[in-house]
Amino acid sequence: MNPTWAPYRAGLSRGWSEFKHAITTPAEVIGTLFPSVIAIIVMIFLRDVIVDGASVSLASMTLPSLLGMNIAFSGLMGIVGQLTIEREDGTLLRNKAVPGGMTGYLVGITISVSTMSIISLLIVLAPGMFLFDDVRFNGFSSVLTFIWVVVLGLFATMPIGAVFGSMFGSPRQVGLVMLPVGGLVAISGIFYPITALPEWVQWIGQTFPIYWLGLGMRSALLPAEMAAVEIGESWRHLETAGVLGLWTIIGLAIAPIVLRRMARRESGSAVAARREKAMQSPIR
Structure with missing residues (x-):
């Protein structure tokens, strides 16, 4: 076996194993299905609500937006959650001790998070x-648009998730990310057209991937005339690819540096200290 490719093969095997474990574990399956079922039920109740200036229901307009939000949320929070858990239980330290282990680890976590997303x-x-x-x-x-938006969306969000994940030593701290993410969702036109918001809020929303993922999914799944309720009355595919591509470049430039620094700080004593702190945390 070529030693150059060995970590990547190990990562592919690890990612596939984690995927099979996730889809055969009842708790994981329920955790994946439950939010999706709730989303569909909510959309059913909204299918008779018509958006001002649109020819489709609020449910039809919101569903593709939710898909875009799910891509961002899964890519970002999936990496954050898994990375912090595996720092605490020593998985990251064990991979660090193996030649090429960190490369294989990152390939594996990318595959497992992507497939579940x-x-x-x-x-x-x-x-x-x-x-x-x-x-x-x-x-x-439309099918091609759907594919490239999903792929580029995952590449745009997962490296940023890795950066955030490297900042937290415990899964209990992950909730700190939820508040700003929830705020971005609120101003990104997911549940109602972003054009209904003040212009300065629209500019903030357009700075981050969530808005563009929602727009990309709407362009792939809604009738062409629905572009009339968007900014500029256009699906803006070029801008979508540009913003998501920019976030991909930023994430891929920063994430390896941050992850290398995090890996250098990992040690047996650090893992033991985190475990002891976790055991001493009061159960609420």
Whole structure:
């Protein structure tokens, strides 16, 4: 076996094993299905609400936006959660001790998070296309748009998730990320057109990937005339690719540096200290 490719093969094997474990573990399956089922139920109650100036229901408009939000949330929080858990239980330290172990570890975690993100996406999309007539692929170009938005969205969010994950030594601190992410969701046009917000808020929302992922999913799954309720009355595919690509470049430039520094700080005593602190934490 070529030693150059050995870490990548190990990472592929690790990612596939973690994926199989996730889809055969009841708690993992329920955790994946439950938010998706709730989202579909909420959309059913909104299918008779029509957006001002639009020809489709609020449910049909919101469902693709939720898919975009799920990509961002899964890519970001999936990496944050897994990285902090495996720092605390010593998995990261064990991989650090193996030649090429960190490369294999990162490949594995990327594959496992990506596959689960895509499955979560399909769980909402499949019934949504049957329940809502306006949510559909409008030809082969729509399918291609859907694919590149999903792929680029994961690349744009997972490295940032790795950066945040390296900052926290315990899974109990991950909740600190939820508040700013929730704020971004509120101003990113996920639940209602962003054009209804003040212009300065629109500019803030357009700075981050969540808005562009929602826009990209709407462009792939909604009728072409729905672009009329968007900023500039356009799906802005070029801008979507540009912003997501920029976040990808920023994340891939910063994440390796931060992860290398985090790995250098990992030691047996650091892991033991985190475990002891976790055991002493009061159960609420």
